[in-house]
Amino acid sequence: MGARELGLPERVPSRDGLPERVTIWEVGPRDGLQNEQAVVPVEVKLEFLDRLAAAGLGVLEATSFVHPKWVPQLADAEELLGRLDRRPGVRYPVLVPNERGLDRALAAGVRHIAVFGSATETFAQRNLNSTVDGQFAMFEPVVGRARAEGLEVRAYLSMCFGDPWEGPVPAEQVVRVGRRLLDLGCSQLSLGDTVGVATAGQVERLLDLFTGAGVGVDALAVHFHDTYGQALANTHAALRKGVSTVDSSAGGLGGCPYAESATGNLATEDLVWLLDGLGIEHGADLGELVAASRWMAERLGRPSPSRVVRALGG
Structure with missing residues (x-):
């Protein structure tokens, strides 16, 4: 599909501290689907993952080993990973909440995991049944x-x-909390705007404080929700500070099961449109991404919330 057919943005490279290449950390198959009330068949999840890999995404967060009682949608984690056709060069990380989850991940042959912490006491209690300090144990x-x-x-x-x-x-x-997670041995810290209230100024200030505390931007990623329509503006602010890993969800799927005010994640297609316009490399094919999100939207029975998918007829 050519640029004229897609109406791709004009590339106007503007270095201004921007990275030359960005890693898109695709969270749609896990974070995007975990809130769905109707269980999505494992066959659909597997095809979704394969379509996203075919679109050129190099990191696909596949599932989570959280207890099925808390997230029933991901109860098929072992089956999904056992049947997953892993493409060469693609990473398939999974979320691991505790040691039992790690045991399951190791048994499934997983090589990349993520843990999920909280910067606030109330969310630590509601999401982890712990405290900010207690979560580190x-x-x-x-x-x-x-x-x-x-x-x-x-x-x-x-x-x-x-x-x-x-x-x-x-x-x-x-x-303070982020530094402790990195000090434990985590190689990357993804900063989450879980309920989508951040502004670009807040993003810049937080990133400046991290670098002032000795944390390089190469160890940081950003994860924005679009509740107030600020996800792209916040992403651009992070890019200008040198962040080169951005979390997003194909079609804008997702929210947070423990925070009802959280709406969808930054849509991968919207992110790609921004990156293309800035001349930043990312490796994904917008046409294939749009097709994958349209396909999943049909399976879920509702239109994609991604503005780019909708603009291109999705």
Whole structure:
């Protein structure tokens, strides 16, 4: 499909501190689908993953080993990974909440995992049944064992900008918790705007505080929700600070099962449109991504919330 048919954006490269290439960390198959009320058949999930890999995405977060009681949608994690046709050069990380989840991940042959922490006390209690400090007792053996097994470990940090129960979150608090996750041995920290309240100014301030605390931008990723329509603006702010890994969800799927005010993730297609316009390489094919999201939207029985998918007839 040619650029004229797609109406691709004009490429106007503007370095201004921007990275030359961005890694798109696709979370649609896990974070995007975990909130779906109707169980999505494993065959559909497998085809979705394959379509996204065919579109050129190099990181596909496949599933989670959270207890099925809490996220029934992902109860088929072992079956999905056992049947997954892994494409060469594509990473398929999974979310691991605790040591039991790590045991399951290791048994499934997983090589890349992620843990999920909280920057605030209330969300730590609601999501982890713990405290901000107490969560590290749970993460330490998971990260330590995983690293000893040669696994790559990523950390998600939620509620980095605002918490629906606590309000604005002090940036210094986020840096303190984030530093502890990296110090455990996590190779990357994904900063989550879980309820989508962040603004570009907040993003720049938080990233400046992290770098001022000795954390390089190469260790940081960003994860924005579009609740207030700020996900792309926030992403651009992060890119200007040198961040080169951005989380997104094909078709804008997803939310957060423990924060009702959280709407969909930044849509991968919308992200690609931004990156293409800035002349930033990413390796994905927009036409194939749009087709994959249209296909999944049909399976879910509703239109894609991605603006780019809709603009291109999805």
